[in-house]
Amino acid sequence: MSARVARPRLNLAATAVLVVGALYTIVPVAWILIASTKSNAELFGTEPFVPAFTGGFQDNLVGLFSYRDGIFGQWALNSLLYAGGGGILSTLIAAGTGYALGKYRFRGSTTIFRIIVAAVLLPAIVLAIPQYLMLAQLGFTNNYLAVILPLLVSPFAIYLCKIYAEASVPDELMEAARLDGSSEWRIFRSVGVRLMAPAVVTVFLLQFIGIWNNFLLPSIMLSNDKLYPLTLGLLGMLRVSGGQAALYSFVIMGSLLSIIPVVILFLSLQRFWRIDLLSGGVKA
Amino acid sequence: MTTAPARPRRKLHSNRIAVVLVTPALLLLAGFTVAPTVYAFVLSLQQTKISGGLFGGDPQAVFVGLENYAAALGDAEFWASIGRMLAVAVIGVPATVILATAFALCLDARGARLVGFSRIAIFLPYAVPGVLASMLWGFLYLPATSPIGGDVIDFFGSREIFFSVANIAVWGVVGFNMVILYTAVRGLPGEIYDAAMMDGASELQIALRIKLPMIRPALVMVTLFSVLGALQLYNEPTALRPLSNAITSSWVPLMKVYSDAFVQNNIHQGAASALVIVVLTVAATVLVNVIGRRLQGRAS
Numbered sequence: 001m002s003a004r005v006a007r008p009r010l011n012l013a014a015t016a017v018l019v020v021g022a023l024y025t026i027v028p029v030a031w032i033l034i035a036s037t038k039s040n041a042e043l044f045g046t047e048p049f050v051p052a053f054t055g056g057f058q059d060n061l062v063g064l065f066s067y068r069d070g071i072f073g074q075w076a077l078n079s080l081l082y083a084g085g086g087g088i089l090s091t092l093i094a095a096g097t098g099y100a101l102g103k104y105r106f107r108g109s110t111t112i113f114r115i116i117v118a119a120v121l122l123p124a125i126v127l128a129i130p131q132y133l134m135l136a137q138l139g140f141t142n143n144y145l146a147v148i149l150p151l152l153v154s155p156f157a158i159y160l161c162k163i164y165a166e167a168s169v170p171d172e173l174m175e176a177a178r179l180d181g182s183s184e185w186r187i188f189r190s191v192g193v194r195l196m197a198p199a200v201v202t203v204f205l206l207q208f209i210g211i212w213n214n215f216l217l218p219s220i221m222l223s224n225d226k227l228y229p230l231t232l233g234l235l236g237m238l239r240v241s242g243g244q245a246a247l248y249s250f251v252i253m254g255s256l257l258s259i260i261p262v263v264i265l266f267l268s269l270q271r272f273w274r275i276d277l278l279s280g281g282v283k284a
Numbered sequence: 285m286t287t288a289p290a291r292p293r294r295k296l297h298s299n300r301i302a303v304v305l306v307t308p309a310l311l312l313l314a315g316f317t318v319a320p321t322v323y324a325f326v327l328s329l330q331q332t333k334i335s336g337g338l339f340g341g342d343p344q345a346v347f348v349g350l351e352n353y354a355a356a357l358g359d360a361e362f363w364a365s366i367g368r369m370l371a372v373a374v375i376g377v378p379a380t381v382i383l384a385t386a387f388a389l390c391l392d393a394r395g396a397r398l399v400g401f402s403r404i405a406i407f408l409p410y411a412v413p414g415v416l417a418s419m420l421w422g423f424l425y426l427p428a429t430s431p432i433g434g435d436v437i438d439f440f441g442s443r444e445i446f447f448s449v450a451n452i453a454v455w456g457v458v459g460f461n462m463v464i465l466y467t468a469v470r471g472l473p474g475e476i477y478d479a480a481m482m483d484g485a486s487e488l489q490i491a492l493r494i495k496l497p498m499i500r501p502a503l504v505m506v507t508l509f510s511v512l513g514a515l516q517l518y519n520e521p522t523a524l525r526p527l528s529n530a531i532t533s534s535w536v537p538l539m540k541v542y543s544d545a546f547v548q549n550n551i552h553q554g555a556a557s558a559l560v561i562v563v564l565t566v567a568a569t570v571l572v573n574v575i576g577r578r579l580q581g582r583a584s
Contacts, residue, residue, distance in 0.1 A: 011395030011487060018402035021387050025406050025459065028420050031431055035423070048431025093312070096305035104302035112306060119317065121569045122562070125516045129541055129558040130324035131316055133551055137323070153312040184301040213413040215519045216538065220546065231415040238419060238526045252423065255416045262411040267404070 029259070036060060036256045040249045060253040067237075067247075072254055074226055075233035078144075079212060079258070082229050086148045087208035093152055094207075095200050098161020099192045103169055113162065119155035128217045135221070146221040147229075151211055157203045164199035165192065202273040205266070212262060230258040321562070328352050328556035345552075352556035356544075362557065365540040366564075368446070372536075373514035376450035380510045383458050385503065388465035389491040403466070407459035414456055418523035421452045426527055440528040452520045457513060461506045468502035469495050504576040511572050515565050537561050 034049060037057040046052060064072050101113050131150045135141050169192050177187045193200065215231050222228060225236060234254045237247050330345040331352065356362055387406055391399050409417060423429045425439035425448055439448045472495065480490050496503075518538040525531045533547060534540035541561055545554025 008395040010397060011393050014390035014393035014396040014487070015398060017386055017390045018396060018398055018406075021383070021390075021458075022398070022402045022405035025409050025455065028417075028424055028455070029408065029412075031424060032420055035429070044428050048429070093309050097309040100302035100305035104299050106299040106302050109302070109306075112310065115313070116309075119313065121566050121573070122317070123512060123516050123565055123569075125518065125538065126558065126562045126565050127317060127320060129545055129554060130320035130562075133327060133545075133555060134320040134323045149312070150316045153309050153316065155313075158309060184298055188301060188305070209411065213415075213519070215413070215415045215522070216542075220542070231413050235415055235419065235523055235526070238523075248423070248429070251419065255420060258416060259412050263408065266407075266411050270404075 032252055032256050032259075035249075035252045038249060043249055043252075056249070057253075060249050064250045064253045064257075067250055071226065072233065072257075075228050075230045076258070078227060079229040079231075080261075081144065082147055082214075082218070083208045083212035086151050086211045087204050089148070090152045090154055090157065090207045090211075091200060091204040094154060094157035094161045094203050095193060095196060096188075097158045098163075098199075099165045099169070099188060099196065101158070102162040102165030103171075103174065103192070116155045116158050116162075120159055122155075124151065124154070125214075125216055128220060131217070132220045141221050142223050142227065144227065147218050147227075150217060151207075151214065154203075154207060154210075157207060160203060161196065161199050165196055168199075169195045198272065198274045201269060205269060205273050208265070209262070230254070234258065321559075324555040324559055327552055328559055331552050332550075352553050353560065355553060356557045356560050361534050362537070362540055362560075365534050365537045369514065369517050369536045371446045372450045372453070372517060373511065375447055376453045377507065377510045377514055379450065379454045380458055380461055381503065381507050383454065384461035384465055384506060385496070387458070387462040388469055388499075389495060391462070391466050392469045392495065393487050393491060395487070403463070406462055409456050409458075410460045412456065414452075414519035415523040417456050418452050418520045419527075421448070421455070422524050422527040440524075440530040442530065445528070445530040449517075449520050449524065452524075453513065453517070457510065461509065464506055465499060465502050468499040472498050500579065504579055508569075508572050508576055512565075512569060515568055537564075 031048065034051045035043060037051040037053070037060075038046065039052070039054070039056040039059060042052045042054070042056060097116075101109055101116075127150070132141065135146055140146055173191055173195075174187050177191055178184075182190070212229075213231070214229075215235075218227075218229050218232050222232070225233065228236065234251055237251050237254070240247060327345075329347055329349060329352070331348045332343045333346045334343050387402070390396055391403055412420070424432055425434050427434045430439075438444055476494060476498075477490055480494055485493070516538065517536045521531045521535045522539060525533075533543045537557075538561065541554055541557045544557050545551055548554075
C-alpha cells in the first residue's frame with residue numbers, strides 16, 4: 001500500500017469531482033429532510049431548500065402515524081421482519097452451503113456447485129411471477145412466508161461464501177480440531193463460521209438491502225395491505241393521493257423514516273463488512 | 285453411520301454435516317426456482333377455453349402448444365417495452381460506469397481531500413430502496429414541488445423521461461460500483477507508480493494510463509452488474525407512474541409481463557411472457573459474461 005508520509009499538495013480537480021458527486025447524492029436526501037418540515041400548502045408554496053418552522057414536521061409525524069390507525073408502523077415492522085428475518089435465514093443458508101461446498105468433497109458436490117454458479121445467472125426478480133403462479137395454485141399467497149421463502153436462497157451469496165471459506169478456513173485448523181475430538185458440527189460453528197465472519201456480515205448486509213428494496217415480489221404476493229412492507233405501503237399512499245397531492249407530505253415523512261434505519265445499519269456495520277469480496281469473487 | 289476415531293494422514297471424517305448443510309439450499313432451489321419455472325412452462329403451453337355445449341361448460345385449460353409464445357413475440361408492445369428498457373440502459377449503464385470510475389480514481393488520487401466524507405455520501409443512496417428513491421426524485425421532477433427547475437424542464441417529457449428514469453437508477457447504484465472499483469485500485473501495489481512519478485507523470489496520467497488498465501477485471505464486473513440491473517428495470521418506472529402519465533402500464537418488459545398476467549388477467553400469456561423474459565435475460569447475461577471474460581483474458 002502506498003505510504004503517504006507528507007500530506008501531498010491539494011489536488012483541486014479530484015476534490016472538486018468528489019464534492020460534486022457528494023452533492024449529487026446528498027441533495028435529494030437533504031431536500032426530503034427539508035420537505036418533511038412542511039405542510040402540504042408549504043410544500044407547494046415555499047422555497048424548496050428553506051425548511052419551515054411552523055410545526056409541519058410534528059404534524060406530518062403525527063399525521064403519518066395516525067393515518068389509517070397507524071398502518072405505517074405495521075409496514076415498518078413488516079419490512080423489518082422481511083429484511084431482518086429473511087436476511088438472517090438466507091445468510092445462514094449461504095454460509096452453511098458455502099462452507100460445505102468449500103471445505104468438503106462429497107458425492108455430487110461438484111455438480112451442486114455448478115448448478116449454483118449457473119443459477120447466479122438467473123435474476124431472482126424475473127422468477128417472481130412464476131413463483132406467484134405456483135404459490136397461487138397451492139393457495140399459499142398473501143402471507144409472510146410467501147414473501148420470505150422465495151428469497152432465502154441467493155446463489156450469489158452461496159458462491160461468495162464458498163470462495164471465502166476455501167480461502168480463509170485452513171484445512172490444518174479443522175484437522176487439529178478433529179484431533180482434539182471436536183465433532184464436525186462443532187468445527188463448523190467454532191472454526192468455520194468464526195473465520196468466515198467478514199463474508200457472513202457482507203452477505204447479510206447485501207441480503208438485507210436486497211429484501212428491504214424488493215418490490216415486485218411483495219407487490220404480487222400480497223393483497224392484504226396489513227402485510228405490506230414500507231416500499232409497497234408508501235407507494236400505495238402515493239397512488240391513493242393520485243394527482244391531488246393530499247398525502248404528499250405524509251409520503252415524504254414516511255420515505256424519510258424508512259431511509260434512516262438502513263443508513264444507520266450501514267454506517268454502524270461499515271467496519272465489519274468487506275465489499276472487496278465482490279471484486280475478489282470474479283478472479284477466482 | 286459411525287464416525288471412526290480420527291486418525292492422522294487418512295481422511296476418515298464424516299461428510300454427513302456437508303450433506304446436511306447443503307440440503308436446505310437444494311430444497312429451496314428445487315421448490316422456488318425449478319418448480320415455478322416448470323409450472324410456468326406448463327401454464328405457458330395452455331389457454332383457458334370455455335368448453336362444452338350450448339350452455340358453456342367450465343373454463344378449461346387446453347393444450348395450445350407454442351401459441352402463447354407466438355403471441356408474446358408477435359406483440360408490438362412487447363418489443364416496444366424492450367426498446368424503452370434499452371434506451372434507459374444506453375444512458376444509464378455508461379453513466380454509472382464512467383461516474384463510478386471517476387469517483388474511484390479521484391478517491392485514490394494523491395492530494396484529494398474530503399475523501400472519507402465523499403465515499404460515504406456517494407455510497408449513501410445504495411441504502412435507499414429503489415421505489416423510495418424514485419418517489420423522492422419524482423417530487424424533485426414534479427413541476428409543483430421541484431427544487432431543480434421542474435417548472436422549466438419537463439422531466440416527464442417523451443424524450444426526457446428516459447434520462448429521468450436512468451438518473452434515478454444511476455443515483456442508486458453509482459456508489460456501490462464506486463466502492464468495488466476503489467477497492468480494486470487500492471489493491472494495486474504502490475510501487476508501480478514510483479517509476480511513473482519519477483518520470484514526472486501527472487496524477488491524471490497515472491490514473492488513466494496505469495490505474496485504469498490495471499483494474500479492468502473490476503470494470504468488467506461493474507459493467508456486468510449495471511447491464512443486469514438495467515435488464516431487471518421495474519421499480520423506478522413503476523414508482524414514477526402515480527406522478528406521471530409518460531409511463532404506461534407496460535413501459536418495460538417486466539411491467540409488460542405483470543400487466544399480461546394480472547391486469548389482462550391472462551396467466552397463460554403472462555407465464556409465456558415471463559419465460560421469454562427469463563430466457564432473454566439469461567442469454568444477455570451469458571453474452572455479457574463471455575464478452576467480459578474475453579476482455580479480461582486480453583488484459584492479462
